[in-house]
Amino acid sequence: MDDYALVLNAGSSSLKFCVFQRPMAEGWRLEARGQIEGIGTSPRLSVKDGNGEILTKQDLDAGVRDGRDAVDALGTWLRSKYGGSRVLGVGHRVVHGGSRFKGPTILDRQVLAELNELVPLAPLHQPYNLAAIEAVFERLPGVPQVACFDTSFHRGQSAVAELIPLPLELRQAGLQRYGFHGLSYEYIASVLPQVAPEIANGRVIVAHLGSGASLCALKDGKSVDSTLGFTALDGLCMGTRPGAIDPGVVLHLFQGLNMSAKEVETLLYKKSGLLGISGISNDMRDLLGRSEPEARLAVDYFVYRAAKEIGALTAALGGLDGLVFTAGIGENSAEIRQRICNASAWLGIGVDEAANSNGEAKISTSLSTVSAWVIPTNEELMIARHTGSLLGLAKAA
Numbered sequence: 147m148d149d150y151a152l153v154l155n156a157g158s159s160s161l162k163f164c165v166f167q168r169p170m171a172e173g174w175r176l177e178a179r180g181q182i183e184g185i186g187t188s189p190r191l192s193v194k195d196g197n198g199e200i201l202t203k204q205d206l207d208a209g210v211r212d213g214r215d216a217v218d219a220l221g222t223w224l225r226s227k228y229g230g231s232r233v234l235g236v237g238h239r240v241v242h243g244g245s246r247f248k249g250p251t252i253l254d255r256q257v258l259a260e261l262n263e264l265v266p267l268a269p270l271h272q273p274y275n276l277a278a279i280e281a282v283f284e285r286l287p288g289v290p291q292v293a294c295f296d297t298s299f300h301r302g303q304s305a306v307a308e309l310i311p312l313p314l315e316l317r318q319a320g321l322q323r324y325g326f327h328g329l330s331y332e333y334i335a336s337v338l339p340q341v342a343p344e345i346a347n348g349r350v351i352v353a354h355l356g357s358g359a360s361l362c363a364l365k366d367g368k369s370v371d372s373t374l375g376f377t378a379l380d381g382l383c384m385g386t387r388p389g390a391i392d393p394g395v396v397l398h399l400f401q402g403l404n405m406s407a408k409e410v411e412t413l414l415y416k417k418s419g420l421l422g423i424s425g426i427s428n429d430m431r432d433l434l435g436r437s438e439p440e441a442r443l444a445v446d447y448f449v450y451r452a453a454k455e456i457g458a459l460t461a462a463l464g465g466l467d468g469l470v471f472t473a474g475i476g477e478n479s480a481e482i483r484q485r486i487c488n489a490s491a492w493l494g495i496g497v498d499e500a501a502n503s504n505g506e507a508k509i510s511t512s513l514s515t516v517s518a519w520v521i522p523t524n525e526e527l528m529i530a531r532h533t534g535s536l537l538g539l540a541k542a543a
């Protein structure tokens with residue numbers, strides 16, 4: 147194999163990665179996609195090639211206890227598989243770029259120190275993202291690294307869209323709406339001109355519906371608003387996060403129920419949303435197959451909340467031309483798409499049931515005044531593109 151770029155998405159218990167071939171005339175080519183899961187418990191590595199065929203599935207040494215160990219284990223596998231090839235650069239998904247990092251950034255010690263200051267804004271993601279960067283600095287000191295942020299794509303939003311209406315001194319300390327899932331939205335915006343040219347320059351809502359879920363309002367391909375704000379807790383109902391709730395509830399958890407900050411954090415990030423409502427599962431596929439009233443309520447709320455927020459973002463956009471579904475639920479569940487579109491019929495969305503259940507790109511009828519689409523996201527490719535263009539890799543091809 148030729149030299150390659152590595153894309154890393156490091157989480158608390160998993161390290162996801164992609165290997166992309168040096169850019170060809172037709173763009174980056176995916177060579178392998180995999181993950182190390184169960185870090186710190188029962189670590190295992192699974193990798194598929196660019197066509198989705200399994201390359202390897204193996205249990206790893208129980209000594210893979212943290213992100214650094216995982217990077218080492220990945221390095222061992224990469225050397226065994228692509229020993230003769232060079233790593234041209236490493237692109238990282240980094241959840242928070244704050245207000246300072248408005249685009250992908252080449253990493254050095256100074257940048258890493260500044261990203262470290264943002265850890266309190268994303269305590270469940272940022273430390274793991276940064277630990278992977280640190281591990282690559284140590285293990286591959288000559289290899290350039292690029293940070294690609296989930297927040298950057300939203301940084302052109304208006305002052306009112308970014309505002310959290312609290313006193314100035316708090317806002318100056320970083321309290322603003324940042325928005326997340328930006329790499330996913332940026333990818334969708336980048337392919338709209340080819341896939342859905344009739345709406346690419348219009349008013350579009352993209353629904354990224356996965357374990358984490360949010361909506362982004364795009365005008366002419368730029369983010370003007372989004373349902374996630376200061377943290378990844380706001381907006382839509384998610385697998386284990388509640389989405390928007392009255393902040394008075396949080397006060398009550400502290401003052402009325404004497405919960406600790408750690409308990410509240412765990413409740414809001416890990417025990418709420420679909421899991422909290424159903425008491426059964428955080429997984430939409432599981433819930434759709436169940437008949438218990440709690441499972442139905444969870445799905446009903448997910449749909450209700452999505453439709454309600456679509457209405458709100460339509461107001462922010464001053465009207466709507468298209469609705470795009472993406473991510474695990476958005477790409478795979480015809481039922482959820484149908485239900486959200488039905489609840490948004492008042493906007494002029496009409497679903498072509500056959501197109502929707504066949505998973506076609508355009509799922510709205512020709513009479514629909516607002517078109518609806520399914521477009522698979524590809525955050526890793528977006529990271530590879532940014533890494534390639536910042537490091538000048540494409541030119542070297």
Ligand code: ADP
Binds near residue numbers: 432475
């Ligand atoms: P993340 O990358 O945030 O972990 P994904 O984008 O992979 O999440 O989405 C995971 C969600 O997608 C889960 O709730 C899963 O049940 C759901 N999902 C995947 N396939 C289907 C399907 N065929 N029908 C319904 N939900 C699905």
